[in-house]
Amino acid sequence: MLEIKDLHASVNGKEILKGINLNIEKGKVYAIMGPNGSGKSTLASVIAGNEVFDVTQGSITLDGKDLLKLKPEERAAEGVFLAFQYPVEIPGVSINNFMKAAINEQRKYRGQEPMPAPDFLKLIKEKKELVALDKKLDGRSVNQGFSGGEKKKLEVFQMAMLNPKVAVLDETDSGLDIDALRIVAEGVNKLKSEDNAFIIITHYQRLLDYITPDVVHVLYNGRIIKTGDRNLVLELEKTGYDELKKQADELYK
Amino acid sequence: MEYINNIYDYQKAEIIAQPEQKTHRAIIAQGTVNQTIQLNVKAMENSSLELHICNIIDNEDTIKYDIDVTAEENSNVTLSVVSIKGKNVDVNINVNIIGKNAEVNLPGLLLPSKNQSFTYHSNVIHKSGGSTTIQKVRTVADDNGYGDFFGIIKVDPNAQKSVTEQVNNNILLSTDARIESKPQLEIYADDVKCSHGSTTGMLDQEAIFYMRSRGISQKTAQNLLLEAFINEVIENLSQDNEYKDFVKDQIANKLGME
Numbered sequence: 358m359l360e361i362k363d364l365h366a367s368v369n370g371k372e373i374l375k376g377i378n379l380n381i382e383k384g385k386v387y388a389i390m391g392p393n394g395s396g397k398s399t400l401a402s403v404i405a406g407n408e409v410f411d412v413t414q415g416s417i418t419l420d421g422k423d424l425l426k427l428k429p430e431e432r433a434a435e436g437v438f439l440a441f442q443y444p445v446e447i448p449g450v451s452i453n454n455f456m457k458a459a460i461n462e463q464r465k466y467r468g469q470e471p472m473p474a475p476d477f478l479k480l481i482k483e484k485k486e487l488v489a490l491d492k493k494l495d496g497r498s499v500n501q502g503f504s505g506g507e508k509k510k511l512e513v514f515q516m517a518m519l520n521p522k523v524a525v526l527d528e529t530d531s532g533l534d535i536d537a538l539r540i541v542a543e544g545v546n547k548l549k550s551e552d553n554a555f556i557i558i559t560h561y562q563r564l565l566d567y568i569t570p571d572v573v574h575v576l577y578n579g580r581i582i583k584t585g586d587r588n589l590v591l592e593l594e595k596t597g598y599d600e601l602k603k604q605a606d607e608l609y610k
Numbered sequence: 611m612e613y614i615n616n617i618y619d620y621q622k623a624e625i626i627a628q629p630e631q632k633t634h635r636a637i638i639a640q641g642t643v644n645q646t647i648q649l650n651v652k653a654m655e656n657s658s659l660e661l662h663i664c665n666i667i668d669n670e671d672t673i674k675y676d677i678d679v680t681a682e683e684n685s686n687v688t689l690s691v692v693s694i695k696g697k698n699v700d701v702n703i704n705v706n707i708i709g710k711n712a713e714v715n716l717p718g719l720l721l722p723s724k725n726q727s728f729t730y731h732s733n734v735i736h737k738s739g740g741s742t743t744i745q746k747v748r749t750v751a752d753d754n755g756y757g758d759f760f761g762i763i764k765v766d767p768n769a770q771k772s773v774t775e776q777v778n779n780n781i782l783l784s785t786d787a788r789i790e791s792k793p794q795l796e797i798y799a800d801d802v803k804c805s806h807g808s809t810t811g812m813l814d815q816e817a818i819f820y821m822r823s824r825g826i827s828q829k830t831a832q833n834l835l836l837e838a839f840i841n842e843v844i845e846n847l848s849q850d851n852e853y854k855d856f857v858k859d860q861i862a863n864k865l866g867m868e
Contacts, residue, residue: 449838498838
């Protein structure tokens with residue numbers, strides 16, 4: 358469904374991604390692990406279309422469509438979702454207005470009429486329950502004054518509202534206590550279907566105790582240096598990244 | 611709210627809120643206007659006075675205001691200025707707080723765009739103690755628009771227990787736009803609570819990317835941020851929803867929002 362081929366990307370002339378190849382299939386969960394500074398968040402940002410990064414080589418396609426030619430909002434309407442590592446506070450913009458704008462602009466892009474208000478309210482109620490979003494957040498501005506856990510839950514809530522084909526979760530487990538972690542994981546597990554795929558970017562195995570990945574990639578220094586199944590997670594937990602890093606440094610020196 | 615749509619009747623006018631009375635007026639300066647307006651505004655003891663000024667004059671025209679405000683004991687005064695259209699809109703405000711426990715609210719919103727220059731100068735003096743002044747003025751400047759905020763709040767030696775808050779926040783939408791901001795405090799009493807501040811910047815690009823990643827277009831994302839920035843001023847203008855809705859419509863009209 359999502360194909361990434363030989364992707365190179367840089368920021369301020371510094372190359373961060375040095376040839377990424379990924380084939381994301383429907384109905385599967387992918388984990389991308391790796392030490393800090395390996396390029397995990399850059400990969401997430403480039404998929405979503407953050408213009409801070411320059412793609413210098415390679416391609417990203419979603420169901421054959423060239424994503425690199427699309428604006429971030431067009432990619433979203435095509436079915437790409439990024440759960441941010443650091444969700445942004447938007448003072449004065451309520452969660453409901455934000456979601457209404459997002460859903461209706463996506464529908465407009467797809468040539469659909471705006472969602473009727475009763476359907477929207479029903480949807481928002483249903484999805485708030487899915488992630489156990491606190492009632493006290495109703496009517497609040499997007500992410501403003503939210504705790505770390507609340508921000509991450511709001512990311513999963515938005516994902517549920519927008520129902521993407523491919524969701525990239527960038528370090529969604531960072532800054533979460535165990536209860537919030539479980540709610541986020543349950544949210545993802547409930548949203549998982551035969552028609553969508555998840556890319557879970559994480560530093561630790563913690564979130565992967567709750568969401569079982571089908572494929573695990575290890576990213577280091579802008580390249581995928583190892584691929585395996587869920588057992589790779591446990592292996593890494595035991596051995597750490599050092600041995601893999603050494604092998605990769607040897608290979609690409 | 612009493613609306614004054616014909617500014618010619620108000621070239622030199624007195625607006626007085628009598629003791630225990632409410633006087634709420636809105637001046638809508640519109641159409642072809644090249645005038646200086648002199649207003650003498652007085653809020654007597656225990657009165658409530660609201661004077662709102664909305665400038666939507668023709669884009670070739672100029673309007674200038676000289677406004678003197680006197681606030682007596684326990685009066686509640688709101689003087690708001692919203693400048694949306696016009697070539698030059700210059701507002702000069704002098705406020706004398708002569709009675710105890712007066713509350714003065716001075717919200718302002720300037721939206722200069724192509725070839726527009728909107729200025730807001732104010733001089734507030736606390737001559738008596740226990741009174742409060744809140745002044746929140748925001749500017750959004752687009753194209754080669756020019757916005758200028760120059761505000762002094764002075765607290766006299768015998769105006770103890772004064773509370774003042776002055777803040778000027780500005781957004782530049784274009785690299786050709788210009789904003790000047792000079793918030794100033796002069797404090798001669800020692801038991802007061804006074805603050806002032808000023809910020810000027812572009813729209814938050816991170817917030818715009820965040821919204822775009824949800825499928826919201828660049829234009830809509832920008833408008834949502836602007837609307838939020840502007841509404842914080844509009845919501846606090848008055849209790850009168852009709853006037854607030856009028857102002858919101860005029861702004862939406864100008865910014866090309868839905």
